[in-house]
Each structure stands twice: as C-alpha cells, then as structure tokens.
Amino acid sequence: MHLGDLISxxxxxxxxKVKTKKQxxxxxxxxxxxxxxxxxxxxxDALWQRERLxxxxxxxxxxxxxxxxxxxxxxxxxxxxxxxxxxxxSVDGEKVDLVFLLLAPEGxxxxxxxxxxxxxxxxxxxxxxxxxxxxxxxAALYAVMTEQAASSHAA
Numbered sequence: 248m249h250l251g252d253l254i255s256x257x258x259x260x261x262x263x264k265v266k267t268k269k270q271x272x273x274x275x276x277x278x279x280x281x282x283x284x285x286x287x288x289x290x291x292d293a294l295w296q297r298e299r300l301x302x303x304x305x306x307x308x309x310x311x312x313x314x315x316x317x318x319x320x321x322x323x324x325x326x327x328x329x330x331x332x333x334x335x336x337s338v339d340g341e342k343v344d345l346v347f348l349l350l351a352p353e354g355x356x357x358x359x360x361x362x363x364x365x366x367x368x369x370x371x372x373x374x375x376x377x378x379x380x381x382x383x384x385x386a387a388l389y390a391v392m393t394e395q396a397a398s399s400h401a402a
Contacts, residue, residue, distance in 0.1 A: 248361045250369060251393040253324035253349070258282055259385040259392070260327040263346075268335050271327075272298070272312060275348045279325050283350070285318055290350065304337025308380075309370045313349040313363060322351045322362050326392055328379060345370060345379055 260278065265271040272294045273287075280287035293314035297303065304310040325348040332342035347366045351359035369375050369392060378391045 248358070248365045249393070250324065250365055253322055253362055253365070254326055254347075254389070254392060255282070256385060256389045258323070258325040259389045260325070261383060261385045261388055262330045263327040264330045265333060267333060268298070269295070271329070271333060271335075271346065275312070275325060275327060275346070279323065279348060279350060282325070283319065283323055285316060289316060289318070290314070293350075294348075302336040302338065304335035304341075304343050305367065305370065306337050306339035306341060307371075307376070308332060308337075308341055308343055309345045309347075309376070310335050310337065310343045311347050311349060311363065311366055311370065313351070313359075315351050315353050315355060315359065317353040319350055319352045322349065322355060322358060324349050324362070324366065326388060328382070328388060345376065 265274055273291055276287045276291035279290050293316050294312050297314045303312045327346045329344045332344040335343035349362055382388045
C-alpha cells in the first residue's frame with residue numbers, strides 16, 4: 248500500500264503546536280473531520296478509546312494513533328510534525344514529534360494492517376525520519392512521506 252493513497256498534501260501539518268497527547272488527538276480530530284466530513288467527536292472518541300488500550304507511541308519520537316470508524320468509506324491518513332515534542336507514553340519513554348494519524352473503515356481488516364505496516368516502515372527508516380525532522384513545509388514533508396514509501400515499497 249502506497250502512502251500517496253492514504254494521505255493528501257492537504258493532510259500534512261508542518262508545525263503543529265500542542266502540549267499534551269489529548270490536545271494533539273483533539274487537533275488531529277478537528278483537521279481530519281474537515282477532510283472526511285465525519286464528526287470530530289466521533290474521530291476523537293475512537294482515537295482516545297484505542298489509546299487507552301495501549302499507547303500508539305512506537306518509540307524514537309514517532310507515534311501512529313489509529314482507529315476504525317463505521318462511517319468511514321476509505322482509509323485516511325494525516326501527518327503532523329510537532330513544533331515541540333510531547334509526552335505520548337511511548338514504549339521507550341521518549342517524547343513524540345512525528346505523528347501519522349490513520350483512520351480506517353470498520354471492515355478494513357487486512358487493508359488497515361497493510362496501511363499501518365506501510366506507515367510504520369517509513370517512520371522506522373532513519374533517513375526518512377531525519378528528512379521529516381529537517382523539513383519545514385507541508386510540500387516537503389508530503390514528498391518525503393510518499394517518496395520514502397515508494398522506495399521502501401519497491402525494495
């Protein structure tokens with residue numbers, strides 16, 4: 248699965264200013280609501296419920312909050328580079344500054360897992376993470392996400 252299928256240039260936030268995990272998920276819910284037309288409350292509730300099962304902070308400053316929503320028609324992604332790292336209860340205890348939100352339809356099953364794997368592959372690539380942390384505008388971040396996904400997918 249190619250990240251270009253999951254994320255649009257409008258779904259990239261180059262410098263999101265938040266102080267807490269809850270505030271981050273609220274902001275991402277508002278922005279994702281604008282892209283999908285779904286209720287920001289429904290998005291937030293699904294994300295928060297998933298987060299309560301266990302942190303989606305992967306470590307090394309990266310988090311992939313994700314949830315399934317019955318009203319969603321296709322898998323949707325959003326990427327945010329945080330202005331300042333925040334505590335995210337990550338497995339390694341490190342603060343998070345790179346966040347890829349992933350929402351999937353209730354019945355997405357294998358496609359949801361493939362999307363998570365694609366995102367994870369890019370965000371575990373040291374070179375890609377370095378480029379993401381060094382990029383300051385949405386177009387550059389989008390290019391890194393989709394270019395890295397294409398090259399790691401081809402490998």
